[in-house]
Amino acid sequence: MIWYPYEQMKTMRAPYKIVNAEGVYLYTEDQKLIDSVSSWWSVIHGYKHPEINQAIEMQLKKFAHVMLGGLTHEPAEKLSQKLQSWLPGDLDYCFFSDSGSVAVEVALKMALQYYVNHKETHRTMVLALEHAYHGDTFKAMEAGDDEDYHFVLKAYGKSKDVVHIPTEIDALEHAFAKYHDRLNCFIVEPLLQGAGGMKMYDISFLKRARELCDQYDVLLVFDEVATGFGRTGNRFAADLVLPDILVLGKALTGGYIGHAVTVANRKVYEGFYDDAPFHALMHGPTFMGNALACSAALKSIELFEEQDYMSKIHRIEAITRREMEGFSDRRIKEVRIMGGCVCIEVYDSDTIKGYQQFAYKRGVFSRPFLKYLYAMVPYVIEEGELIKVLQTMKEWFSKKY
Template structure:
């Protein structure tokens, strides 16, 4: 039995059946924006490894950060101990994040950061001896992760987690429209612990965009009705939408901020939850502690490479790079609108989305894209790209061409 046949029989891939009937492409190496496959073909990674590898692959500065840290220690528990990489990373996160955020909790994945944020909100209200505020408000088409707490604040009807809707806690969902938001807050504020949102861009729930005025109104309503605001920037943080953090489009400050994905430049799994001091002070009333502690939280290797990734981003001309990518995606994908297969084309920052009218044959389209030298991960009706920020004009042109060919 060949390696590929054995793997399809035994290794379970994300969002796939087992045994896996879909083609799997083996990667031998990665350099810059390119993945080299086992058959010798090279493809541009238009997905940034699920939106995380913003600097591309095999980055000397990030390699060096891990190699240097590895000589000291690969890991040490964070309970009762600390280390310099965690301190350095926390410092720079608080320097670049909204300035009301003063405390950092490290976790080991985006989903776990959402779990932690939800716990923070619930424990905050417990500290205020308010036992009624136990619900969360989320947007329709929201996606916040695959663990159970995170799934409960994903849209129960329009997300991939609808299979679990009957066993998950029941929360409240609202359209990202100002009047709907005002009505929902007025009706439910007494039971709302927090509202959790993906700012400006809703990712895996449909790659949908909404206006900054809606984001501003959410912050106003949370203040007016005494509801905490959790901002999930796992997908949008670190420049993806053209701002360092997407909440900057509306110039708002969250009470709790979740970060992940591009935090380490795609090198290792790590997440961070930042909060306003009122959250931590509210929790610790009467000696309470935050009841969360992942084994690998603040992993030194991950913290070291995350600090190096942020340093690299900040010294790069990232704003101009994102602007160039946005302009090129807008121009290059616009012809897709002429196809009767296409429902919509939308672009913001380094995100380009073509929404088809019908669900696609993903395996067939992926094979065609690879023939064009491009790796993308379409889902449902969505053919989209979130390329590394270092992608050249020629790289983006190749991605655009590969996408538009699937629309003809």
């Protein structure tokens, strides 16, 4: 049987069974639902996109997968070339992996080994943010700061190697003053912290982080697994402030196939590039550079560019702001909007219990968590469909208790 994610199997409600998916719609046997979650924020072009389907089918006729150990192939080469030219600055060196969590592990390992290779073995610490979420593998959990997901780590006691700070410049400066000579990196979800509660913060924090990382020679890592490909209203936060290592996943393949990439700049890459074999990056997920995933990613990026997805995202934000303007309720703590993300934070998680079923009946799929009712829609959504998603959220609060 299936062991479902983030669920107490004894008490969980039966999941909705999807029999088809097309555009922004999920189909069960008896309902047509707008997917307001984009399958965990990844399906930016909607489901069953004819051109992505075709790109995968064409590659499938050649081969589905070969390993990158001692072999290479055109889809992986082309994708790395595309990312090299498309990403800002000298973020040119692409290490592929099969999921966002693994790509975060690779980034954290890269940052540690970068200093080990430079004989700075005392730099074992990672600076991270409060409410951070970087995935569910062990080091990613440690860099994360969300007990709701990672309470099991408490069994080990408090980590000496990770320090969490709030998104406040004072705290940032204080942390650098105190730990700078022991830090190898500062990892952040830039501008928008997703699974930690759709928390949004200002670019000035990241600009100051860049300055401090330069001043103290600490690597800046942007985990853009969730924020990348336009979700914050910027193509990448890395377009605004340049990190040393950038992690992408989720929408990389248009949400088609699990794949991710850890992209290093020249400085990081050169920290590994020499004659000593033990200075190599000893990592190699079996499915890294999967040919179907790379073909989907190439087509996804092509669509993103050719069809001016940034203007679609700006339109989603404008409609969302218009529809949510003046909306409030005594049970709501805050309504937050950034790019293609809207979040209603309530005071009490009980307030949004039952919302999923309520939305289902109205033709919307939603998956609120804790105190957060949110939407991160596919970018191809029509105005009427987006309004329906937002109206459904608002309608819930017009219910009497």
